[in-house]
Amino acid sequence: MIAIVKYNAGNVRSVQNALHRLGVDAVVTDDPKQLREAEKVIFPGVGEASTAMRYLKERGLDEVLKNLHQPFLGICLGLQLMCKHSEEGDTECLGIFNENVKRFPTSKLKVPHMGWNNCSELKGALFASIDSSDDFYFVHSYYAELGSQTTAQCDYILPFSAALQKDNFHAVQFHPEKSAEIGQQLIKNFLEL
């Protein structure tokens, strides 16, 4: 069974739909037992970091999530919440990854970083059959810095972590559920981990 973490952040439905298109049913839950027993866990998210972290902490989900052992995939805000600290609302996050989350600096480029962009330095099974010319759909105003756990980078205003991995924990800044065929391939790769 695939579990999608239920919390007060949007786009849970999109992830569920994407799985359904691959013929996989998922349960949306905040029940610790169900999350621990799931074969795989997806942690999606569109929303604000401090509000989301508060929600997770109030329910003890922060501890549950960082102690999971099955393949885990954070998406967008999910990735940011898996980092150490986010400048958004000056938030202490889950600390699964060492990297910090910052707001894009002011430049002549627009914020949010919105639209299709390609990634480079792709590493790991999550990117099987995907290469650096493929585009993913991004929407975000904050980014995770590059670090030792970076498994894909994207360049917008500055190079940042488009994907991170530590052991069973995977995370992507873009939205695979909205990234057409390429996104579907990535979700398929995750399901095959």
Added chain:
Amino acid sequence: MLKKRIIPCLDIKDGRTVKGVNFVDIRDAGDPVELAKVYVEQGADELVFLDITATVEGRKTFVELVGHIAEEINIPFTVGGGISSVADVEKLLAAGADKVSINSSAVKRPELILELAQQFGNQCIVVAIDAGKVDGNWRVFTHGGRKATDIDVFEWAKEAEHLGAGELLITSMENDGTKSGFAIELLKEIDSITNIPVIASGGAGGAQHFAEVFESTGVDAALAASIFHFSEVPITQLKNELRTKGIPVR
């Protein structure tokens, strides 16, 4: 590199596409989901569904339709038309829309932008502005472009950004339907005074117009309706032409 987006727009009435559609390879041209799927296959980067229904029944049908679209489509889509409250937006986002576009209701009550941005995040709030010329000045039009206001388009664009819009969809009433190209000067100006993504709309008649708007302004995306519906400018071919000209597309 961030790509320039090509966005087909579908007008919906009572759950069906209204503008004539001329596709040979489509079973039911009035079915928005069928049409949307064709566009996704052709390489559309995003889709916009505009509900032009005026009845309560029609609105309900639209929310149901949004649910079907979300099930079938694997690229982002925006919905608009008649949205005037937080509750409207909640319904549409819960049904699976990625963004909502607001127009007249935001002109009438600008704080709506702020309320929506705070509740749902600015990334999903598109402020659509219909711009027309009155005595040589660009003014904001409402009610589907039928009603002129004395609001300056540039001031309104800046205010919308300030209130929390994540994106601007700018339609030139002067160019819409003319197939003579986008309103380059208007778009250039709006793009230079704001720092959020801008979608150009109104006036596309051929691939050269898309190339022109991307080459001479900083807009991030271009939207069109009938030229895509009638396959006058197939998206695949359009993107190939843009690529040849060195414009980054997916």
